Amino acid sequence: MTADVLVIGGGLAATWAASAARRAGASVILVDKGHCGTSGVTATAGPGHWWVPPDPAELRETTIRNRLKSGFGLNDPEWMARVLALTWESLPTLEGFYDFSTDENGVKQYRALRGPEYMRALRKLVDSLGVTVLDHSPALELLQRADGSVSGARGIRRQAGGHWQVNAGAVVMATGGTSFLSRLLGSHTNTGDGYLMAAEAGAELSGMEFTTYYTVAPVRSTMTRSMSYAFATYYDEDGAVIPMPPGPDTTRPLARAMLKGHVFCDLARTPEDIRGRVPTISPNFMLPFRRWGIDPYKDRFEVTLHGEGTIRGIGGLRIVGEDCVTSVPGLYAAGDTATRELVAGAISGGGNINSAWAVSSGQWAGRGAARFAAENPAASGARPIGQAGLRPATVPSDVDLGAARSAIQGEMLPYDKNIFRSGHALKRSAETLDAAWAEFDARARGVGDALLRTRETAAMLATARWCVASALARDESRGMHQREDRPQTDPRFDRRILVGGLDKVWTRSDYGRALELAS
Numbered sequence: 079m080t081a082d083v084l085v086i087g088g089g090l091a092a093t094w095a096a097s098a099a100r101r102a103g104a105s106v107i108l109v110d111k112g113h114c115g116t117s118g119v120t121a122t123a124g125p126g127h128w129w130v131p132p133d134p135a136e137l138r139e140t141t142i143r144n145r146l147k148s149g150f151g152l153n154d155p156e157w158m159a160r161v162l163a164l165t166w167e168s169l170p171t172l173e174g175f176y177d178f179s180t181d182e183n184g185v186k187q188y189r190a191l192r193g194p195e196y197m198r199a200l201r202k203l204v205d206s207l208g209v210t211v212l213d214h215s216p217a218l219e220l221l222q223r224a225d226g227s228v229s230g231a232r233g234i235r236r237q238a239g240g241h242w243q244v245n246a247g248a249v250v251m252a253t254g255g256t257s258f259l260s261r262l263l264g265s266h267t268n269t270g271d272g273y274l275m276a277a278e279a280g281a282e283l284s285g286m287e288f289t290t291y292y293t294v295a296p297v298r299s300t301m302t303r304s305m306s307y308a309f310a311t312y313y314d315e316d317g318a319v320i321p322m323p324p325g326p327d328t329t330r331p332l333a334r335a336m337l338k339g340h341v342f343c344d345l346a347r348t349p350e351d352i353r354g355r356v357p358t359i360s361p362n363f364m365l366p367f368r369r370w371g372i373d374p375y376k377d378r379f380e381v382t383l384h385g386e387g388t389i390r391g392i393g394g395l396r397i398v399g400e401d402c403v404t405s406v407p408g409l410y411a412a413g414d415t416a417t418r419e420l421v422a423g424a425i426s427g428g429g430n431i432n433s434a435w436a437v438s439s440g441q442w443a444g445r446g447a448a449r450f451a452a453e454n455p456a457a458s459g460a461r462p463i464g465q466a467g468l469r470p471a472t473v474p475s476d477v478d479l480g481a482a483r484s485a486i487q488g489e490m491l492p493y494d495k496n497i498f499r500s501g502h503a504l505k506r507s508a509e510t511l512d513a514a515w516a517e518f519d520a521r522a523r524g525v526g527d528a529l530l531r532t533r534e535t536a537a538m539l540a541t542a543r544w545c546v547a548s549a550l551a552r553d554e555s556r557g558m559h560q561r562e563d564r565p566q567t568d569p570r571f572d573r574r575i576l577v578g579g580l581d582k583v584w585t586r587s588d589y590g591r592a593l594e595l596a597s
Contacts, residue, residue, distance in 0.1 A: 081107040081210070082451035083444065084230055084244045086217045086272065087252035089118030090125075090433065091413025091440035093200035094168070095250045098444030100207040104451055106444075107244050108209055109233060111216035111253070111267045115201030118254055119389060120193050120433070122264035123303065124359040127169065128421075128434035129189035130162050138162050145431075149423015150557045151572045152285075157420040160400075164441060165434040175199035175206075189430075190359065215242055218533050219464025220249065220275045220409075227408035228279055229460040234529060245458055247451025248408045250443045251276055251395065255388030255414035258490045258538055259483065262293065262384045263300045269534040270388070270541035272415040276395050277540065278463050281404045282578035284417040284588065286541075287548035287559045288392035289490075290497050291426045292329050292383040294343075296366055302384050303360040306374075309348040313378060315339045330560070333383060333493040342378045385491045390426050391558070392418050393545070396576060396588075401446025402439050408450055410443035412436065419574055424557025465580065466519045466536035474523035482522075482535050485514045486542050500563040504550045511543045512583075519581070544577045551575050551585040 083099040085092050088110025096108045110117060130141050142158045169188040172178075176199035178186045204211060214236040221230040221243075230246040253272035257265045273283060293302040294310070312320040312332065320335050322328050335341050353375065356363055367374050388394060395404050395411040397420065402410050413436040422431050465471075489507040490496060518539060524532025552575050554568035555561050574588040 079107060080245045080456045081105045082247045083250065083447045084246035085250045085252060086231060087254060088112060088114030089254055090120040091436040092252035093204050094437050094440030095252055095412050095444035096204045096209045097207055098441035099448045100209050102445050102448035104448035106209045108204060109212045109215045109217055113213045114211050115197045117267055119264040121197040123193040124190065125193055125433040126190045126430040127165055128162060128430045129165065132166060148425055152419045152574060153423035154420050161421050161434050161438045164438040168437050172199055175202050212242060216530055219462050219468060220279050221460035222279055222463050223460050226280065227454065228406055229408060229456060232462050245456040247454050247456045248447035250410045250412055250447050251415050252412045252440060253415055255394065256538055256541055257385055257387040257389050258487055260385040260491055261300045262386055262389065263302045265389055268389060270537040271534065273395065274537040274540045276404060276409060277578055277580060278465055279406045279409060281406045281409060282396050282576050283393060283544055284396040284574050284576050285419040286393035286544045286577050287552045287575060288424055288557060289387050289545045290558045291386040291390045293386055294332065294381050295384055297380045297382045299366045301363060301366050303363045305360060306345055306348060306356060306363060309345055310343045311347060313342045330497060333497045336383065337493055341381055343381050344378045345374045346376065348375060389414055390432065392422055402443040403446055408454060410447045412439040412443040426558060467522050467524050467532040470521050470523045472520045475521045477518060477522040479531055479535050482514060482518055482539065485510060486538050490542050499549055499561050501550065504546055508546045508550065511546060515539055515543060540580065543583050547583045547585050548575045548577045
């Protein structure tokens with residue numbers, strides 16, 4: 079197939095990107111690993127948005143100023159202003175596709191949406207605009223022109239069978255981040271595929287050290303909708319209350335308690351009005367409790383923490399222009415696939431900033447890709463560039479995918495390695511992951527039903543190496559990145575850490591502003 083713009087992904091950022099590219103006059107093909115409109119983390123959530131009125135102007139100025147203070151010097155006020163403005167303009171355009179609720183005064187409520195209906199509306203939007211959608215069609219590798227620019231991709235058709243290839247003028251990468259299959263709700267298809275494909279084309283990443291966000295959930299459950307836990311009281315095995323610091327960050331004290339033993343909680347402090355709103359905001363939140371015969375507002379239940387990796391972390395592909403272009407011509411990034419340091423800084427953007435970033439970056443990337451494609455039309459002859467899991471460096475042989483995934487999760491999910499970091503432990507993790515990569519890259523080649531799982535494993539393994547290398551390079555504590563051996567914030571690291579490489583991972587500091595092109 080041929081199109082001006084190929085969008086890889088089917089979630090929040092991908093659908094906004096496809097709609098923007100199409101409205102800019104480009105022909106657009108969107109390929110999704112799952113079913114566009116139902117897959118990804120937004121479809122299981124109740125996403126809010128960074129939603130600040132433009133009048134009076136002091137509101138946005140104060141919002142930006144406060145976020146700059148909490149971002150530890152890594153975010154940019156110009157990018158934040160752009161996100162606030164475009165998000166405010168964009169959500170009302172879904173009228174006719176989404177049934178927005180109203181408050182007691184009859185005012186439309188655009189900020190908080192219901193995830194399943196939101197994604198269904200966006201699917202209707204791209205269909206109405208004439209975007210060609212290939213569901214259950216994961217991308218495996220990019221296509222690259224002789225000049226190094228990206229010009230399409232190849233993948234497989236999971237249900238229809240066979241393969242697909244799209245020759246395109248430009249590509250928007252919006253495949254989401256990865257939680258390393260931590261059982262985070264809605265993230266099973268998020269395995270970092272876009273990071274690997276982009277890196278094979280020569281792109282670098284930024285902010286990959288900021289991947290220590292964890293979400294509380296009942297044990298034996300993937301229900302990681304966390305709003306209600308703002309009112310939680312936590313207990314140790316003996317029934318003693320676990321003290322929590324003021325503010326929203328409970329991850330570290332909970333993780334310390336869980337390293338010692340089981341942790342329990344109840345939601346008895348939840349106000350009655352919030353209890354009444356939960357079924358509307360997060361209609362799936364109560365399902366596990368009902369199955370177990372538990373009333374979380376009265377009964378105690380055991381909890382755990384699920385790692386969110388780069389999904390509610392910060393890192394992703396480095397952005398080098400206002401249109402969310404990467405350092406590779408013809409390749410654009412949006413949503414969780416792109417770094418959010420520009421708006422979130424060194425702490426998580428949570429749901430609202432992340433959602434606003436997906437809405438905005440998706441549209442900037444879509445428009446940028448359409449402009450690039452207008453000057454660089456799609457053409458045949460580009461070469462596929464996928465490596466690990468597709469074209470092994472040596473003679474292919476059987477590789478235990480389960481063992482490889484266990485090695486990845488064993489370094490990226492344990493609290494004592496990822497939340498409570500130290501240089502010594504990070505070096506051991508790097509050695510373990512580098513050894514796993516060397517074997518995997520040399521021998522692994524996915525065939526048949528194992529093709530997609532092999533490539534996903536390669537993506538998670540590459541991502542884990544970049545995360546660990548970045549955490550080692552940031553020899554300090556800043557935001558969500560906390561080093562037990564370097565507890566202080568060091569002004570020498572008031573800069574972003576870039577990372578890349580496949581056979582050999584490299585890191586370097588980014589001293590320039592985000593809008594300056596790489597030299």
